[in-house]
Amino acid sequence: MSVLAALPETEAESVPLGRVLADLRRAFAHAGIAEPAADARVLVAGALGLEPARLILHEADPLDAIARARIGEAGARRLAGEPVYRILGIxxxxxxxxxxxxxxxxxxxxxxxxxxxxxxxxxxxxxxxxxxxxxxxxxxxxxxxxxxxxxxxxxxxxxxxxxxxxxxxxxxxxxxxxxxxxxxxxxxxxxxxxxxxxxxxxxxxxxxxxxxxxxxxxxxxxxxxxxxxxxxxxxxxxxxxxxxxxxxxxxxxxxxxxxxxxxxxxxxxxxxxxxxxxxxxxxxxxxxxxxxxxxxxxxxxxxx
Ligand SMILES: C[S@@+](CC[C@H](N)C(=O)[O-])C[C@H]1O[C@@H](n2cnc3c(N)ncnc32)[C@H](O)[C@@H]1O
Structure with a gap:
């Protein structure tokens, strides 16, 4: 199950990074993860090859379905209890x-x-x-x-x-x-x-x-x-x-x-x-x- 599944159909093709990030943060908070914002930032940045600190500069960038799928998969692993850096492998x-x-x-x-x-x-x-x-x-x-x-x-x-x-x-x-x-x-x-x-x-x-x-x-x-x-x-x-x-x-x-x-x-x-x-x-x-x-x-x- 993708943790980004809540995104509206009409936005299926291209969704701003900031929206995906917020979606992930909400899913993590809802699941009781201790640091939902930090974990979402690190995972999204890692999945896109960006520095977490620079993510804010890219919030309006559109994310295609492939990038969203990668983030969704990483998010699902985090929800299953895997720590963020284990998911990233570094x-x-x-x-x-x-x-x-x-x-x-x-x-x-x-x-x-x-x-x-x-x-x-x-x-x-x-x-x-x-x-x-x-x-x-x-x-x-x-x-x-x-x-x-x-x-x-x-x-x-x-x-x-x-x-x-x-x-x-x-x-x-x-x-x-x-x-x-x-x-x-x-x-x-x-x-x-x-x-x-x-x-x-x-x-x-x-x-x-x-x-x-x-x-x-x-x-x-x-x-x-x-x-x-x-x-x-x-x-x-x-x-x-x-x-x-x-x-x-x-x-x-x-x-x-x-x-x-x-x-x-x-x-x-x-x-x-x-x-x-x-x-x-x-x-x-x-x-x-x-x-x-x-x-x-x-x-x-x-x-x-
Ligand atoms: C707490 S980890 C520390 C790893 C790393 N030094 C660090 O600070 O991130 C302890 C390490 O000791 C190793 N270790 C456990 N028993 C050992 C033993 N009998 N002899 C040598 N190393 C051992 C483990 O495999 C593990 O890599």
Whole structure:
């Protein structure tokens, strides 16, 4: 069923874009979609190959039946619960365009907090050493590593993931953004296959939802982000334990580990890293004021 079916017969041949947009927005609002206007804008812009911000300049443009059918199909998928960027198959993150695949998490705005926190360190280390070696564990689309590489041309990165499909997507994203010569991947269960390598920065946005809470997540997340990207084990903290256990042996002198975590996990994540000999050097907040990322360094005397 087309979500644009309500348009009058007489307008079947050519309908202004603004009218189609309003139609879609109404259908989304009626269905209880949380952000009907934004979703309609992003979908219509994506279907027409336009920037959402420039849509307003085209509201009077006539849309033919083919364009309307494309938008109608995208709208129906949104009404069936698929998130807008899954429908478009791409998402922008820190100015990069990243392809999504069924094996990758859709990068979140929250993860920009971690990138912003780490970026000055990458620049400082690259300026001092001529390069900065980054490991992005659980790289997914490659979002964190690629954003850092794009910002610091002297840096290099290794992206790891348990999912081969995610690594293929991350490599394709590196190529798409002109970063392939500084990005490589390895399939690894956290540090298991990262043998004998040391990094200036280890970054990770690991799965951190408790297994029992997955069923209560929004349908858009539960049904469309891969389980491996969400499920952090019984208490949601399995990955942090593995990262904290393995990090010291993979850090250069002066190196640091930076992780994203859930809004309710800062204390327990800090405790996990403290038990393995790390101290926090900074914590980073989201717009709601929750601590969502932390950077840790080995305490003096901690051997790696
Ligand atoms: C929350 S997603 C983060 C993806 C990406 N870094 C981002 O910020 O958008 C977690 C990632 O960890 C990966 N992952 C899950 N278990 C893993 C494991 N045992 N070893 C390595 N990666 C794992 C998932 O496949 C997923 O890509």
């Amino acid at each position: 998402r922008s993150f820190f100015g990069l365009t990243l392809a999504l695949s069924p094996e990758t998490l859709e990068p979140r705005v929250d993860s920009e907090i971690l990138v912003e926190a780490v970026m000055p360190h990458v620049a400082r280390i690259a300026a001092a050493k001529g390069t900065c070696r980054i490991a992005d564990l659980g790289t997914g689309t490659g979002a964190l590593a690629l954003a850092l590489l794009a910002a610091t041309p002297a840096a290099t990165a290794l992206g790891t993931d348990i999912s081969i499909g995610a690594l293929e997507t991350a490599s394709a994203n590196a190529a798409r953004n002109g970063l392939a010569d500084r990005f490589r991947t390895v399939r690894s269960d956290w540090f298991d296959r990262v043998e004998g390598e040391r990094f200036d920065l280890v970054v990770s946005n690991p799965p951190y939802i408790a297994s029992s809470a997955i069923g209560g997540l929004l349908r858009e997340v539960r049904e469309h982000d891969p389980r491996a990207a969400l499920d952090g084990g019984a208490d949601g903290l399995d990955a942090y334990r593995r990262l904290a256990e393995g990090a010291a042996a993979h850090l250069e002198d002066g190196g640091a580990v930076a992780v994203e975590h859930g809004f309710d996990q800062p204390a327990v994540v800090a405790e996990i890293f403290a038990r393995m000999g790390f101290s926090p050097v900074s914590v980073h907040h989201d717009l709601a004021g929750h601590r969502r990322a932390a950077i840790f360094v080995p305490r003096i005397g901690t051997c790696g």
